[in-house]
Amino acid sequence: MAFHPSTCPYCSCACALLLHEENGRLLGSYPRAGADGRAELCMRGWNCTSSESHPDRLTAPMVRNAGRLVRASWREAVEEIASRLGSAASPPLFALGPTLANEDVFAVRRLARRVGGRVSTTDLSGVQAARFALRQVLGTGYGLPNLETVAGADLIWLVGVDLEDCPQVASRVTQARRDGGAVVRFDVYASAGGDGSRMVAMPPDEFGRLPLILQQAVIVANLADPEARAAAGFEDLTRYWQAEPAGGDRAWLSDEAALALVREFRFARRPVAVLGSRWLTSSRAEENTVQLLQALVLLGAANHVLTAVGEANSWGSLDVLGAEARPAELAWREAGLDTLVVVGDDLVRHSPCAAALTETLDRLRTVVVIDRFAGDTLRFADVVLPSCTSAETDGTTTNVFGAVQRWRRAVPLPGDCCPERLWASRIGRLFGVEEWPATAASWFDAMRYEVESYLPILPERMYGENDAVSAAGDDGLGPPRVAGQTRVRLAAPAGDVASTDRGQDAAFPMRMVLGAHVANWSTGTVSQREELLRREIPESTLAAAPAVLETLGVKPGWTAKVLVPGGEATVTTRADLRLPPDVLVLVPLGGSPPAQLRRCCPGPGGRSVGVQPIPARLERA
Amino acid sequence: MRPMTILESVLPSFLAALAGDYRVVAPQRVGGADVVYADWTDDVPVDLDFVNTVVPPKMLFFPARETLFHIEDPRHATLSAGQEAGATKPLAIFGLRSCDATGLAFLEKFFAGRGFEDDTILARIRSALTMTLACREPGADCFCVCCEAGPWLTAGFDIQFSDLGDRLLADVRTEKGEAAIAAASSLFTLATPEDLDAWSRQLTKVDATFERRSFMAAGTRRISLGRIPQEKWEHWAEDCRGCGGCCFVCPTCSCFTVTDRPSGDDAFDRERQWDACLYEGFTREASGHNPRAAKAERLKRRFFHKMSYQYIDVMGRHGCVGCGRCVATCMGGLDISTLLTRIHDECP
Ligand code: SF4
Ligand code: SF4
Numbered sequence: 001m002a003f004h005p006s007t008c009p010y011c012s013c014a015c016a017l018l019l020h021e022e023n024g025r026l027l028g029s030y031p032r033a034g035a036d037g038r039a040e041l042c043m044r045g046w047n048c049t050s051s052e053s054h055p056d057r058l059t060a061p062m063v064r065n066a067g068r069l070v071r072a073s074w075r076e077a078v079e080e081i082a083s084r085l086g087s088a089a090s091p092p093l094f095a096l097g098p099t100l101a102n103e104d105v106f107a108v109r110r111l112a113r114r115v116g117g118r119v120s121t122t123d124l125s126g127v128q129a130a131r132f133a134l135r136q137v138l139g140t141g142y143g144l145p146n147l148e149t150v151a152g153a154d155l156i157w158l159v160g161v162d163l164e165d166c167p168q169v170a171s172r173v174t175q176a177r178r179d180g181g182a183v184v185r186f187d188v189y190a191s192a193g194g195d196g197s198r199m200v201a202m203p204p205d206e207f208g209r210l211p212l213i214l215q216q217a218v219i220v221a222n223l224a225d226p227e228a229r230a231a232a233g234f235e236d237l238t239r240y241w242q243a244e245p246a247g248g249d250r251a252w253l254s255d256e257a258a259l260a261l262v263r264e265f266r267f268a269r270r271p272v273a274v275l276g277s278r279w280l281t282s283s284r285a286e287e288n289t290v291q292l293l294q295a296l297v298l299l300g301a302a303n304h305v306l307t308a309v310g311e312a313n314s315w316g317s318l319d320v321l322g323a324e325a326r327p328a329e330l331a332w333r334e335a336g337l338d339t340l341v342v343v344g345d346d347l348v349r350h351s352p353c354a355a356a357l358t359e360t361l362d363r364l365r366t367v368v369v370i371d372r373f374a375g376d377t378l379r380f381a382d383v384v385l386p387s388c389t390s391a392e393t394d395g396t397t398t399n400v401f402g403a404v405q406r407w408r409r410a411v412p413l414p415g416d417c418c419p420e421r422l423w424a425s426r427i428g429r430l431f432g433v434e435e436w437p438a439t440a441a442s443w444f445d446a447m448r449y450e451v452e453s454y455l456p457i458l459p460e461r462m463y464g465e466n467d468a469v470s471a472a473g474d475d476g477l478g479p480p481r482v483a484g485q486t487r488v489r490l491a492a493p494a495g496d497v498a499s500t501d502r503g504q505d506a507a508f509p510m511r512m513v514l515g516a517h518v519a520n521w522s523t524g525t526v527s528q529r530e531e532l533l534r535r536e537i538p539e540s541t542l543a544a545a546p547a548v549l550e551t552l553g554v555k556p557g558w559t560a561k562v563l564v565p566g567g568e569a570t571v572t573t574r575a576d577l578r579l580p581p582d583v584l585v586l587v588p589l590g591g592s593p594p595a596q597l598r599r600c601c602p603g604p605g606g607r608s609v610g611v612q613p614i615p616a617r618l619e620r621a
Numbered sequence: 622m623r624p625m626t627i628l629e630s631v632l633p634s635f636l637a638a639l640a641g642d643y644r645v646v647a648p649q650r651v652g653g654a655d656v657v658y659a660d661w662t663d664d665v666p667v668d669l670d671f672v673n674t675v676v677p678p679k680m681l682f683f684p685a686r687e688t689l690f691h692i693e694d695p696r697h698a699t700l701s702a703g704q705e706a707g708a709t710k711p712l713a714i715f716g717l718r719s720c721d722a723t724g725l726a727f728l729e730k731f732f733a734g735r736g737f738e739d740d741t742i743l744a745r746i747r748s749a750l751t752m753t754l755a756c757r758e759p760g761a762d763c764f765c766v767c768c769e770a771g772p773w774l775t776a777g778f779d780i781q782f783s784d785l786g787d788r789l790l791a792d793v794r795t796e797k798g799e800a801a802i803a804a805a806s807s808l809f810t811l812a813t814p815e816d817l818d819a820w821s822r823q824l825t826k827v828d829a830t831f832e833r834r835s836f837m838a839a840g841t842r843r844i845s846l847g848r849i850p851q852e853k854w855e856h857w858a859e860d861c862r863g864c865g866g867c868c869f870v871c872p873t874c875s876c877f878t879v880t881d882r883p884s885g886d887d888a889f890d891r892e893r894q895w896d897a898c899l900y901e902g903f904t905r906e907a908s909g910h911n912p913r914a915a916k917a918e919r920l921k922r923r924f925f926h927k928m929s930y931q932y933i934d935v936m937g938r939h940g941c942v943g944c945g946r947c948v949a950t951c952m953g954g955l956d957i958s959t960l961l962t963r964i965h966d967e968c969p
Contacts, residue, residue, distance in 0.1 A: 001660050005652030025686075026686075027687070028684070028686060030676045032675065038949065039655075040864070041864060042862060042952070043865055046869055049686055053884070167862035167864060167952055170952070171952035174954060194855070531880050532894065535900075535905070536863075536901055538905075
């Protein structure tokens with residue numbers, strides 16, 4: 001019996017947990033008190049123990065032979081990959097999943113550079129849009145330093161946050177509310193329900209207007225924070241808003257209401273804004289988030305912003321890959337691609353455009369899959385290498401607060417499984433690179449010399465005999481960030497930023513947005529193999545206003561047909577009293593037909609992809 | 622047996638003496654702050670100052686996950702024992718907190734069932750040597766004093782140790798406990814009248830130092846009689862994040878699910894895994910119908926199960942021992958003590 005202090009791999013809160021191992025098997029995962037003394041895990045953290053023996057587990061290398069994947073020795077598989085990479089007609093693409101140890105991301109990046117390839121990451125809840133906006137406006141890679149800031153807030157703005165999506169944020173919001181804090185939710189609902197928050201009901205097509213309305217309200221009322229006034233670009237922004245009325249036809253947030261909101265936020269003592277995945281995965285999230293951060297800077301809240309928790313898990317990948325990281329969804333579309341190496345992800349299952357992706361995969365000369373489980377992408381693979389889960393490897397992971405934390409190996413690797421970094425080095429040796437770090441600690445050391453912000457983190461602190469087990473917010477283990485270090489840059493909105501995206505098609509008068517269920521997160525293909533999580537949400541569901549269902553003659557729980565441009569699916573309905581009549585909320589099950597109704601809207605900078613809102617209509621099934 | 626004392630410095634020798642007949646488990650610190658029951662070895666210091674362990678000792682008897690048996694060949698139903706089933710030696714747990722010993726007795730009663738006995742779990746519990754450690758001061762979340770489950774016990778243990786500074790006083794109540802002391806008798810001396818005085822003063826003092834209270838009687842009456850309006854349950858349940866933590870950390874919660882998992886060609890493992898009544902899938906039936914589809918129904922059910930007369934009648938006591946773990950783990954502030962306060966204050 002042994003207990004290994006480690007970190008939950010499922011989302012970017014990265015909760016501290018203890019893995020209980022006995023006779024080489026994981027028996028349980030339990031919470032650790034962590035830095036904040038809380039011993040909480042969500043349903044996923046409590047249940048991350050059974051996947052290692054799942055029947056879908058990949059345990060041996062495979063090479064396709066006469067149309068079938070057949071077992072191969074690791075040497076054969078690695079040589080096959082090297083020969084295919086070596087003969088690729090265009091730069092190979094290494095598509096990295098959202099739950100890889102930082103060291104594994106670094107190793108794959110090194111291999112990609114060696115073979116002249118490119119890298120991309122899977123973005124499940126808008127991390128890339130968030131990171132871009134944070135860098136653009138605040139000059140930092142991270143927002144809030146810890147979750148407790150949310151718990152201690154006296155005013156919280158939740159912008160496009162599905163509270164089901166992030167239990168830890170929800171828990172801190174609950175605490176703040178109990179302690180007298182106020183909560184304002186900016187979302188698609190018409191009412192906030194009975195939880196005591198106030199609602200600003202944004203039409204799904206008009207998310208982009210919110211930041212502009214807020215900016216204008218602050219400038220016109222002369223409420224800008226002194227630090228914002230001193231920031232680069234403030235004068236331009238002021239001139240812009242003095243010349244440019246944001247107003248117009250909007251019933252959902254009048255000028256007076258906007259002014260009241262910004263006043264309240266500006267003069268709150270401990271305000272916090274949380275930007276959720278509904279906001280960050282909406283079309284134009286990139287520019288909208290830049291504008292929203294500008295509004296928050298004007299309100300003196302530059303260091304009070306939390307972005308993209310929920311399913312997102314790629315903050316360390318973004319640190320390691322830097323500007324090289326492209327969203328997978330855009331990278332695999334690039335013309336001329338003939339070799340794709342998918343690392344730690346089930347691209348087909350996660351893609352909002354699975355049909356286009358499968359067409360691409362069908363025509364690629366080479367698809368390599370390095371993963372823990374056999375997923376939907378496997379049927380396109382020419383070579384497969386088995387990798388390991390977070391309980392089977394040592395490594396580091398960086399959470400949404402910028403804390404770098406440890407994964408600790410608790411159980412042996414099954415079969416021929418090994419960490420991605422080992423596969424990368426085995427392949428790399430065939431390209432003449434002999435020097436690859438041998439241990440997790442030396443990988444970390446090598447990585448910190450190339451990822452500047454990790455340089456201050458000493459390997460002996462991370463990997464020493466009595467290594468500090470960092471929990472969120474532990475000092476010294478995170479890359480330098482936030483307070484006092486932000487370099488705020490403001491800029492007047494350029495071009496048609498407020499333009500709405502109505503997709504004026506009378507055939508699809510409703511707007512469908514995406515909801516989440518914690519058990520249904522697909523991060524890194526792991527959680528879908530946990531039986532209790534799978535049982536929790538057995539099917540996709542679609543929420544609609546009760547009157548909408550009634551008009552169709554559909555009782556809640558019955559199925560209905562939802563149609564979007566170019567697709568349709570039958571889905572079980574739910575009635576949601578909070579919804580306006582023209583908005584639907586889809587909670588899709590990964591890989592199911594309803595999940596294919598998501599949209600794929602690349603941001604103009606090519607740095608992120610929006611998946612909602614989706615023009616839709618509902619019919620009786 | 623009359624109370625004995627043992628010097629703290631020779632405690633490891635006592636545990637070593639037990640190691641011949643038992644698998645000795647004791648509280649140990651991992652990763653800085655957290656304490657767990659783990660296999661004792663003489664190079665790891667036994668922690669006597671901990672408040673309580675992260676998860677209750679039920680994980681030793683009723684593991685979070687275990688293989689019940691292997692099905693080698695489904696056509697011929699060839700079964701073999703699960704890997705954890707034939708545990709080698711009985712357990713000797715040192716440092717069990719009073720609340721957890723009470724919780725273990727509750728689990729024993731549950732698994733002894735009414736018409737069905739779970740032999741594996743019962744054998745583990747009944748063969749174990751339970752050595753409790755009376756609490757010198759309660760933790761901020763503890764309320765065992767409201768639950769007849771601590772901070773010290775008068776029954777329900779083999780040996781109850783109390784920390785008197787440099788010595789531990791051993792209150793021995795069973796033959797199993799006497800045999801354990803006899804195996805290392807040279808380490809123990811008869812408690813002196815001064816020891817007994819110090820012991821009794823300590824027990825009286827700790828009872829008075831609890832900061833947290835739990836309105837058990839009010840909760841039981843109002844829940845049993847259905848005095849809590851449905852809207853209240855609905856309102857409270859909005860804060861439940863469905864993590865299941867309350868069930869997993871509870872020393873008396875016993876819900877589990879059973880799954881068959883392929884373990885090779887034609888072979889399966891039948892596994893038992895902790896489950897939680899707060900999970901939506903817990904009561905969903907094969908037809909898809911779910912009698913407790915709404916969170917409010919699940920929360921209500923949990924409290925009915927923990928607090929109602931109807932269950933007290935079956936189990937002989939409340940299903941809460943006041944260990945306070947749910948206070949630390951609940952993401953929604955819906956732990957037993959907090960919610961009973963709300964029931965007391967809001968539902969007269
Ligand atoms: S909130 Fe995120 S990190 Fe924490 S237990 Fe849940 S999935 Fe894991
Ligand atoms: S611990 Fe709290 S939040 Fe979690 S399931 Fe139990 S009542 Fe709900």
